[in-house]
């Protein structure tokens with residue numbers, strides 16, 4: 059039976075080939091001055107070719123002061139898409155044409171951050187409602203100025219229409235401009251825009267329809283809950299208020315509601331990590347559907363076909379919105395339609411793709427173009443497309459190590475037509491992903507192991523378990539290519555009494571049980587995640603970190619949320635603190651020149667990792683005839699993104 063999610067749907071008079079809508083996601087593939095680049099066009103063409111019915115093109119800013127705040131260098135492109143004047147029409151037209159050429163339709167998202175923007179003095183709905191966490195100088199918009207801002211959206215919509223877009227999406231979610239008017243927390247005005255908090259939304263919709271025509275579809279992207287309750291703030295709106303807003307939007311002329319949740323202040327909800335359950339906003343979609351007949355789309359950690367179908371079958375939404383799922387695998391819908399869902403490379407909700415927010419906050423040069431941890435092609439779809447090697451140039455390739463790096467190298471090499479054998483010394487593929495998937499919110503890391511393991515079978519990679527690749531095998535078999543992906547092992551710091559401690563890995567794999575009072579030496583992500591896991595089991599946990607802050611290697615939002623989680627659950631963070639000795643009683647530490655003992659029943663070491671050096675010496679031996687490379691942790695212990703990207707690059711190099 060054909061899945062309902064694959065059936066066509068109408069939005070206004072527009073017919074869409076299936077019920078999958080791609081979420082708007084800023085890629086930073088624009089040029090620094092906000093124009094479209096070829097990479098950006100290819101990004102959208104690739105996603106349309108992957109079968110999605112409709113695409114919301116990432117936020118295009120209607121005015122400079124409403125852009126996301128950056129202070130640093132933006133790398134090779136890293137710009138913010140602009141739609142503030144007519145010179146941008148041909149840019150958007152290039153994207154729209156690419157999407158149409160692959161049979162999908164597109165909505166251009168229009169937005170302005172309002173009080174969360176980047177001007178020196180920010181245009182605010184109300185001066186007395188500043189952002190909760192970021193200091194900002196606000197200037198309340200006059201009654202006339204609000205009219206002028208609405209006109210920016212009307213003009214931008216007309217440009218989108220001229221560019222050939224099938225409709226526009228108003229960004230009235232995540233606490234942006236329009237949502238600030240709808241929110242009783244942000245809108246404290248006394249003029250007409252405050253007396254009727256829906257007026258800005260309604261006027262915008264009506265004026266766009268007047269300018270662009272009644273048949274020009276308007277999607278209204280809206281948070282169904284501000285979640286201000288999370289912060290102990292009680293004047294935000296929630297789902298019951300949202301149900302009253304929906305009919306007003308519909309009467310104004312909205313053609314589809316695109317439901318999401320949260321505000322910049324409650325950022326955990328904007329791009330929900332693995333801590334948040336899949337389908338987290340479906341109850342908000344259902345709430346909207348209970349009060350309107352127009353189509354409702356809904357987003358939020360929907361990364362499996364089963365959940366997508368369930369959402370439609372159970373009437374929680376009419377279109378399923380895929381965000382990061384389409385970064386991770388642009389062919390999600392195509393693979394489903396072709397009856398091979400096992401080939402879908404699922405999003406892990408690891409949020410590496412928002413690492414560029416580090417640029418926004420810290421002015422760092424890091425990660426200025428969006429990157430997906432599991433899809434090395436993302437953002438460079440054309441250059442990085444996997445192309446087969448000519449038959450007479452295909453090679454005998456040996457890969458040592460069956461973790462993510464080894465399997466990714468094997469996958470790409472096999473897809474290119476090489477003859478690949480993968481050697482793994484343990485009895486299963488996946489490497490450290492097993493312990494990494496134990497802490498709360500991390501279970502979906504196993505999706506990557508499942509995907510890669512399936513691909514090993516489908517691509518006829520010869521997998522040899524319980525078989526370490528040795529020099530003897532290499533000497534005998536003489537492969538042309540050797541990829542060393544032998545991973546890493548935990549680093550054991552030189553501390554007196556180390557033999558009394560246990561490794562985080564052994565705790566997570568259940569090889570050792572922790573006592574009631576636990577001290578973890580090492581406050582990087584492994585230590586912090588182990589702490590979260592132990593706290594859930596009712597343990598008392600303290601972390602010792604030599605650096606001034608924990609999770610220094612993590613994306614900024616992850617770090618922020620981790621600090622909130624740990625402190626909220628009573629974990630004591632001892633930063634700028636050195637572990638000097640492990641005794642029977644616990645750990646002797648030194649901080650600010652003072653020594654003290656932190657008592658513990660169990661001391662856990664989570665102090666990083668060192669590369670395994672197996673097979674390094676083979677270089678120069680002549681056992682491998684053409685090419686040897688190291689990838690992943692065997693080069694330098696790092697994150698999944700490093701392992702996958704490095705392996706993926708190396709496997710294109712022979």
Ligand SMILES: Cc1cc2nc3c(=O)[nH]c(=O)nc-3n(C[C@H](O)[C@H](O)[C@H](O)COP(=O)(O)O)c2cc1C
Nearest residue numbers: 081082083084116117329357358359380381382411
């Ligand atoms: C890298 C990135 C950029 C995003 N940019 C936008 C944006 O331009 N406009 C918007 O409304 N939401 C944006 N979002 C939020 C997504 O549209 C989506 O609501 C969110 O990722 C949750 O959906 P998912 O779980 O399917 O990824 C962005 C998300 C990511 C990961």
Ligand code: SF4
Nearest residue numbers: 405406408409411431
């Ligand atoms: S980086 Fe992680 S969260 Fe982002 S799309 Fe890729 S797998 Fe998903």
